[in-house]
Structures are given as structure tokens and as C-alpha cells.
Amino acid sequence: MDSKIIEIDNVHKVYSGFSQKVHALKGVSLSVEEGSVFGLLGPNGAGKTTLLKLILGLMRPTSGNLDVFGGDTGKPGNRKHFGYLPENHKFPNYMKGADILRIYAGLSGMPASEANERIPAMMQKVGLDEKVLKMKVKKYSKGMQQRLGLAQALIHRPKVVFLDEPTDGIDPVGKVQMRRIMKQARDEGTTLFINSHLLAEVEAVCDRVAILNHGRLSWQGAVRDINVLGNLFRFTVSALPEAALQKLRTEYKRFSASEDYFDVEVPGEEHVTSVIDLLREHEVRIYGIVKRHKTLEDFFMEAVNNAERQGEAS
Amino acid sequence: MFTQFITLCKDALLQARRSKVLTVLIVLCSLVLIYLFFGIQTETGGIVEDEMRLSVPLFNVNTPVDPVKFANSTMRVTMRIILTVGVFFFIFAFSGFIPQSLAKGSADLLLSKPIYRWMILLAKSLVIAVVSFFTAAYLYFGVMLIVWFKSGFLTDDFILPFFGVLLLFIPLLATMTLLNVLTRSTVITVIVTLFLYFVASMVGGINMGPGFDDDPAWLFGTLKVLHYCLPDFVAMSASVVGTTRGEVLEFDPFGHALIYSAVVFIISTVILNRKNYTV
Numbered sequence: 001m002d003s004k005i006i007e008i009d010n011v012h013k014v015y016s017g018f019s020q021k022v023h024a025l026k027g028v029s030l031s032v033e034e035g036s037v038f039g040l041l042g043p044n045g046a047g048k049t050t051l052l053k054l055i056l057g058l059m060r061p062t063s064g065n066l067d068v069f070g071g072d073t074g075k076p077g078n079r080k081h082f083g084y085l086p087e088n089h090k091f092p093n094y095m096k097g098a099d100i101l102r103i104y105a106g107l108s109g110m111p112a113s114e115a116n117e118r119i120p121a122m123m124q125k126v127g128l129d130e131k132v133l134k135m136k137v138k139k140y141s142k143g144m145q146q147r148l149g150l151a152q153a154l155i156h157r158p159k160v161v162f163l164d165e166p167t168d169g170i171d172p173v174g175k176v177q178m179r180r181i182m183k184q185a186r187d188e189g190t191t192l193f194i195n196s197h198l199l200a201e202v203e204a205v206c207d208r209v210a211i212l213n214h215g216r217l218s219w220q221g222a223v224r225d226i227n228v229l230g231n232l233f234r235f236t237v238s239a240l241p242e243a244a245l246q247k248l249r250t251e252y253k254r255f256s257a258s259e260d261y262f263d264v265e266v267p268g269e270e271h272v273t274s275v276i277d278l279l280r281e282h283e284v285r286i287y288g289i290v291k292r293h294k295t296l297e298d299f300f301m302e303a304v305n306n307a308e309r310q311g312e313a314s
Numbered sequence: 315m316f317t318q319f320i321t322l323c324k325d326a327l328l329q330a331r332r333s334k335v336l337t338v339l340i341v342l343c344s345l346v347l348i349y350l351f352f353g354i355q356t357e358t359g360g361i362v363e364d365e366m367r368l369s370v371p372l373f374n375v376n377t378p379v380d381p382v383k384f385a386n387s388t389m390r391v392t393m394r395i396i397l398t399v400g401v402f403f404f405i406f407a408f409s410g411f412i413p414q415s416l417a418k419g420s421a422d423l424l425l426s427k428p429i430y431r432w433m434i435l436l437a438k439s440l441v442i443a444v445v446s447f448f449t450a451a452y453l454y455f456g457v458m459l460i461v462w463f464k465s466g467f468l469t470d471d472f473i474l475p476f477f478g479v480l481l482l483f484i485p486l487l488a489t490m491t492l493l494n495v496l497t498r499s500t501v502i503t504v505i506v507t508l509f510l511y512f513v514a515s516m517v518g519g520i521n522m523g524p525g526f527d528d529d530p531a532w533l534f535g536t537l538k539v540l541h542y543c544l545p546d547f548v549a550m551s552a553s554v555v556g557t558t559r560g561e562v563l564e565f566d567p568f569g570h571a572l573i574y575s576a577v578v579f580i581i582s583t584v585i586l587n588r589k590n591y592t593v
Contacts, residue, residue: 053590056422057426079428084423089423090417090418090420092329093414094329094332094414106317106321109317109428111317112321
């Protein structure tokens, strides 16, 4: 996990229209290590799809450097190690399941004989019955199309797989299965680059995460770093008097209260006793204290809100 | 890259087969052959194509006085069918070939593969050319057998007009490819190709007439420019039909059409290479 296979340095992308220019990416720099599972997060219009298209060589950056496997993805030869499952993909209607796998494996450079041998195993891997191979894809449900899409992305044993909303349209059982496949691919040494809105899914699968907002990278780092950041505690208590509320708000930097509990971030675990003392002082009954890990959702919202505040301030 | 190119060709062939284009082409050609078999009557005293009767009983074969003239007439009828029905069918059948691959949701997946974009256009065009060639060959051999059966005259003199008529489809294919790449829309491709075909035919027709240098100057100047830029389908058709009367296939309109096609194909490739197909 020490060699970087994707290196993006100060990449800008400007879409020039007839009447206006859209600055979709504003100096994005990030890297993805071999064998890792990388999650790209961001609200709608953040520039995630643009970044993915630049990495895949479907578009050229306006400025900046973009290296994948040490080369330029604009050259077809450098894309041979890619597997890709686009969001809202649509296979040509005239194709059957088996044709999809055979044709897309062939387009990735895999000989037909090898592809034919791999097809049954791939179908089993993504949880599709071999009978559906003989069906035209227009008869497939959304979930089946998604599974087939994943099979075509993996069939030629790519070194890096780009998945854009991989569990979109899949039922809960399928989602669990999809996560298992992703983890299995990672265990086999495949690097995964996941673009998803589903934060819980990214948290469950990814090692590293980058948050993109308004074309700028708000944060990037390891998922485990998110979980250990801060000392957030949840106190389940009886009703808080106003004086206690005021004191908690002024003394602690991160405080939010609900009807029967409040969350507070303390500088260190030893400071929990100070909060308990404060509550006792105000005769508040304590029913429970739990240390909360920051979820990716907490972190994501924080990063997005911070970026927006900075944007407003500037 | 060879594996990828072969796969692209296989995909295009699969598309032709599954979208029933191949089947419909064979059925249409068979219908033409049936029409020719039953619809052409030979008469003692020779046959003039305009006097061909539309229906005759099966195996009502009177030996024509001039079998060569009969064969020529049959071939002329066949050419006219291809130049009218065939052209329209070609446009309708193949205008959706490239848009399916570049459709929203398909384009990104295809273009992310380790292929050069020009390979997509080349593979599709190659398969369309091969399908058209074999369909034309089926029609050609069918017509020759009918002529042989009805007149006892067997000849290979008509290979040239068949090649000529295939050349006429190349500028149509080039135009469709450019429109496909620009718009990704089958409907727009059909409409604009038909429009250009009519405009080019009209300009070609005026060019063949006596009044091309007439007033007003601006109109005929425009027509001259159009005639210079667009392929001359009228001259090509006339030349193809003329070969059945023993005339030679004129090089000029075909050479002009091939240059037009090459330029349009190159423009299509450049556009496809630069275009960002947003999903």
C-alpha cells in the first residue's frame, strides 16, 4: 500500500460555453495508493464526475497534472488496467448479458476464449443466475443491470476499478452482497475508486476518503482518522436547567442538546468528570454516558459547512 | 489494439444482426428478386424496359429475340429500385448504428476502454460496408440467375454497375457518420441526410440541365458552390444506369464523391476525438 497509482496535482477544469464559463475543478490535488479503497464524496455539483472523467481520460484538464500508472490516461494504452461502472449506465438494447461481458472484456484487450471461461465465475460472483446471460439486457431490472455492470468492470482483472454510485438501484440484500464483492476485489489486490452519495457505504468499504465541494478538495485522509477525531460524548439526562445549558454552551466548543440528551466535545477524556460535576451542581440526573465516534456523515457535513462558511467569508 | 478492433467489428455485426437490419435487407432483396422473377415479361420481338409488364404467370417464359437487350433492361430496373428504395432504406437502417454506442449512459463506458475513438467509426463503417456489399452481391447473383433462367443469357457484364451503385452509398454513410457524431440522434441524422440527399440531387439535376449559368447570378452562384461541395448523386445514378447500355462508368462524379466522403470522415473523427459526451 505504498505506491501511488493515481496522482492528481493542482488540476483545474473549466467548461467554456457560449455565454459563460464554469470552473468545475479548482486546483484539486490528491493521490490514490495501490490496493486501497478510495472514496470520493461531495454534494451534487461538487465536481466528482468531472474528476472521474479526467482520471478515466474521457476529458482533458484545463491545467494541472494527472498521472495514472505513471502515464497520461488520454492515451488508450494507459487505460487497459481500468474497470469502470458509470452511474446510470445503459447497455445497448440489442445485447444479451453474455454479449456484454464478452464485448467489454474484448474491448479491454482480453481474448475471447479467456473471457468465455471467466463469464460463469463472474456471474456467480455478482449473484446473477447464468440463465439471465441469454436474456436481452433491456429485460433486466435495475439491480440486475447494476450487477452486470459490476461484472463487466471486473471481468478483465483490472488493477483499478472506478465505481460511480455502485449500489444505486440495488435492494438492501444486494447492497450487502455488493459490499462483499468490493471487499473481495480489494483483498485480491484491486484498487477501488468509489464515487458515492451513500456515506454509510463509503464508511463501510473505504480506507481513504476525499471530500470535494464546489470544485475544491475540502479534506482527504484515512477513514480511521475520522473516527478517532475529537472526544464527543453523549449524555442521557433529565431536563437541563437553563443555567446548565448556558454554561455547557460557553465552556465547550461543540455542544448540541436534544430533549433527553446532549452531545458535547471535551478537550480530553479526563474532562468528562468536569461535565458530570457541572450536571450534579445543577441537580441534573445522569442516565448514561457514551463516547461517540464521529461518523463519516458528521465529518462530511462539517467539512461541507466549513467550506461554505469559508466561501462566504472570502 | 487488434483484439479491441476485432471486438468493435463483432459488436457492430451483432448490432446489425440483432436489430434485424440484416434480416430486413435480405427480405427486401428477396422481394425485389420475386418481383423481377414474376413481374418481367419477355415478348417475341424484344423488350423495352418501359413496356415491361408487371405480372406474368409463373414460368411463362417466351424466348426473347434479343436476350442481351432483355438482360440490360432487367438490370436497369434493378438499378432504379436500388437508387430509389435502396437509398432510403440504407439511410433508415444505418443512421442509428453509431448513436446506439454513443448514447447517454453507453458513451462513457465505451470511451473509457483502451481504444482509439476513430476505431469505433472505422469498425461501424466497415461492417456497414460489408453488410451492404453482401446484400448487393445476393441481389446481383439473384438477378443474374433470373435473367439466365428467363432468357438463357448469362453474363458478368453487370459487375461494374453493382460496384458503382455501392460507391454511391459511401457519401451517404460519411454524411450520416458526421451527423451521428455531432448529434447522437437517429432522427436528426435521418432528416438531415435525406434533406442533403434531396438538395444534392436537385443541384445535380440543375447542373445536368441547360440553365446552370442563367440569371440570377447569386442563385446560380450558390448552386455552383453547392455542386462543388456536395456529391452529385444524379450524375452517379445516370452513370450507373448508363453502364447497362454499354457506357463506361464516369470517374468524375465518383471521384468527387469519394473525396467528399474522405473529408467528411476525417472531420467526424476529429470531432469524435475532441468531443466530451456528457452523460
